[in-house]
Amino acid sequence: MLELDQLVMDFSGFRAVNGCSFNVEQGSITALIGPNGAGKTTLFNLIAGALKPTGGTIRFLGEDVTGASSDVLFHKGLVRTFQIPHEFHRLTVLENLMMVPPGQPGENLFSNWLSWGSVKRHEAEVERKAWETLEFLELTHVAGQRAGELSGGQKKLLELGRTMMTDAKLVLLDEPAAGVNRTLLRKLEEKILILNRERGYTFILIEHDMEMIEKLCHPVVCMAEGRVLIQGDFQTVRSDARVLEAYLGETAGDAA
Numbered sequence: 001m002l003e004l005d006q007l008v009m010d011f012s013g014f015r016a017v018n019g020c021s022f023n024v025e026q027g028s029i030t031a032l033i034g035p036n037g038a039g040k041t042t043l044f045n046l047i048a049g050a051l052k053p054t055g056g057t058i059r060f061l062g063e064d065v066t067g068a069s070s071d072v073l074f075h076k077g078l079v080r081t082f083q084i085p086h087e088f089h090r091l092t093v094l095e096n097l098m099m100v101p102p103g104q105p106g107e108n109l110f111s112n113w114l115s116w117g118s119v120k121r122h123e124a125e126v127e128r129k130a131w132e133t134l135e136f137l138e139l140t141h142v143a144g145q146r147a148g149e150l151s152g153g154q155k156k157l158l159e160l161g162r163t164m165m166t167d168a169k170l171v172l173l174d175e176p177a178a179g180v181n182r183t184l185l186r187k188l189e190e191k192i193l194i195l196n197r198e199r200g201y202t203f204i205l206i207e208h209d210m211e212m213i214e215k216l217c218h219p220v221v222c223m224a225e226g227r228v229l230i231q232g233d234f235q236t237v238r239s240d241a242r243v244l245e246a247y248l249g250e251t252a253g254d255a256a
């Protein structure tokens with residue numbers, strides 16, 4: 001589904017991503033792990049179109065999308081969750097879902113805006129979909145609450161919900177477990193799994209929570225110093241000496 005080939009990203013002389021290559025299979029949940037400064041966020045920015053790579057290529061669904069903007073990628077079904085924008089904090093949870101840009105991936109953005117009747121139909125469809133999303137995420141009880149008043153975990157669920165409003169194919173999740181209490185974390189994991197298994201979403205997660213990674217992710221890709229160190233199943237990656245060294249700054253023998 002996604003093919004990264006020798007990606008490079010330089011920031012005024014500093015090479016943050018240094019020849020990264022790996023593939024993401026359709027239907028997988030891939031974890032991107034690595035110590036601080038490994039280049040994970042920069043790689044996400046490249047995949048999501050927020051940065052243009054200095055070198056290398058990105059192919060999505062067989063098409064070369066290297067350097068394509070996040071807007072173009074969004075309409076192809078490649079979506080990254082972002083924190084709810086500050087100015088959306090005063091809007092209700094339902095409104096936050098309904099504010100997701102109109103147009104589904106692959107659709108003509110303006111096809112729904114030809115007549116007043118179609119505008120109303122479109123609005124009704126968006127609202128129906130927003131309620132369906134709230135039900136799926138078990139957030140109907142906070143539909144009328146301001147987004148800024150939600151708990152950290154509820155905000156993460158809402159971010160996932162905003163992604164669901166787009167019928168995304170490949171979703172990039174940036175540290176979904178960060179700041180989420182254990183109970184909501186279980187719910188978030190369960191929803192990600194359902195979206196993956198039953199609705200066909202493919203995910204890439206940057207995550208530090210090893211429990212979540214073990215439960216959800218295959219494969220696990222570990223980066224260090226801008227490169228892919230190793231990829232494979234959770235157990236293989238976790239017990240690899242190079243990974244321990246990268247995280248601990250010492251050899252596996254020293255760490256034991």
Ligand SMILES: Nc1ncnc2c1ncn2[C@@H]1O[C@H](COP(=O)(O)OP(=O)(O)OP(=O)(O)O)[C@@H](O)[C@H]1O
Nearest residue numbers: 011014015016034035036037038039040041042043
């Ligand atoms: N815009 C930028 N300008 C200059 N250097 C940058 C820029 N963005 C990232 N870097 C550098 O690139 C390296 C990789 O950063 P990146 O944020 O991608 O790492 P990360 O793996 O996501 O780390 P963390 O887990 O701490 O978030 C770091 O050394 C960082 O300082």
